[in-house]
Amino acid sequence: MDYQEIVYERIGPVARIWHNRPGMRNAENTRLLEELNTALQQAQRDDEVRVIVLAGKGDHFSAGHDLKEGKELRSGYGVEERWKYEDQYYFEYCLNILNCHKPTIAQVQGACIAGGFMVANMCDLMIASDDAFFADPVVHTMAVAAVEVLIHPWVLGGRKAKEMLFTGQRITAAEALAAGMANRVVPRAELDDAVMAMADKVAEAPPFALKLIKKSLNRTMDIMGRENALRSHFDSHQLSHFSDEAIAMKKSGATHSIRRDASGKAANV
Numbered sequence: 001m002d003y004q005e006i007v008y009e010r011i012g013p014v015a016r017i018w019h020n021r022p023g024m025r026n027a028e029n030t031r032l033l034e035e036l037n038t039a040l041q042q043a044q045r046d047d048e049v050r051v052i053v054l055a056g057k058g059d060h061f062s063a064g065h066d067l068k069e070g071k072e073l074r075s076g077y078g079v080e081e082r083w084k085y086e087d088q089y090y091f092e093y094c095l096n097i098l099n100c101h102k103p104t105i106a107q108v109q110g111a112c113i114a115g116g117f118m119v120a121n122m123c124d125l126m127i128a129s130d131d132a133f134f135a136d137p138v139v140h141t142m143a144v145a146a147v148e149v150l151i152h153p154w155v156l157g158g159r160k161a162k163e164m165l166f167t168g169q170r171i172t173a174a175e176a177l178a179a180g181m182a183n184r185v186v187p188r189a190e191l192d193d194a195v196m197a198m199a200d201k202v203a204e205a206p207p208f209a210l211k212l213i214k215k216s217l218n219r220t221m222d223i224m225g226r227e228n229a230l231r232s233h234f235d236s237h238q239l240s241h242f243s244d245e246a247i248a249m250k251k252s253g254a255t256h257s258i259r260r261d262a263s264g265k266a267a268n269v
């Protein structure tokens with residue numbers, strides 16, 4: 001496949017898939033999400049690939065879904081159309097990452113916001129640079145119940161997830177490390193090397209044993225209710241798109257609120 005919005009890179013046993021819209025702070029449009037999903041299948045099919053890294057070119061991992069595209073193409077969507085679109089591109093594509101049978105690592109720098117937060121946290125491991133920051137401000141900025149995949153309590157713990165979602169504020173890389181969401185935090189200049197060192201270490205493990213231990217760990221989380229909880233939230237999230245609050249917020253110009261919330265340079269969506 002001829003990728004336009006991502007870069008697919010093979011380094012020995014590692015496939016690294018980059019968001020590649022640095023001028024748009026890697027805002028995830030439909031094509032980018034489609035390509036990410038295709039690249040993930042490509043990496044899974046390739047027997048030489050042992051580990052998959054998700055990353056972002058430029059200063060930021062991703063500022064989230066491309067709301068400009070959403071406004072242009074999908075603002076007139078009703079319940080059924082929105083549900084169908086978000087179920088495929090936002091929910092199922094994310095779960096494809098979560099349930100990918102090879103180990104995955106998120107390489108995160110700069111903004112990791114909303115849709116970007118969701119994608120990064122589908123990965124098994126996360127290495128962040130010390131300038132990384134994380135937020136899901138959409139309760140505050142769009143009057144919508146978080147993003148589509150409520151992975152937050154599973155990676156941050158309930159209390160930190162509530163703080164992040166109730167306040168709409170960022171959490172820092174240091175907070176992400178303390179909460180257990182990030183496995184390591186390193187200086188920005190060392191991020192690439194730290195990720196590749198982790199990937200190479202993981203890649204040394206026999207792949208079938210890795211596949212089985214990942215499956216067991218994922219099943220453990222799912223027996224605790226993770227996947228059902230994620231599916232349940234998706235339904236609530238859809239309802240929240242059509243609340244009086246959300247409609248009023250949309251009319252008042254939600255994209256500007258998001259731009260403000262992410263402090264200008266952090267997010268363009």
Ligand code: ZN
Pocket residue numbers: 086147148237241
């Ligand atoms: Zn949504």
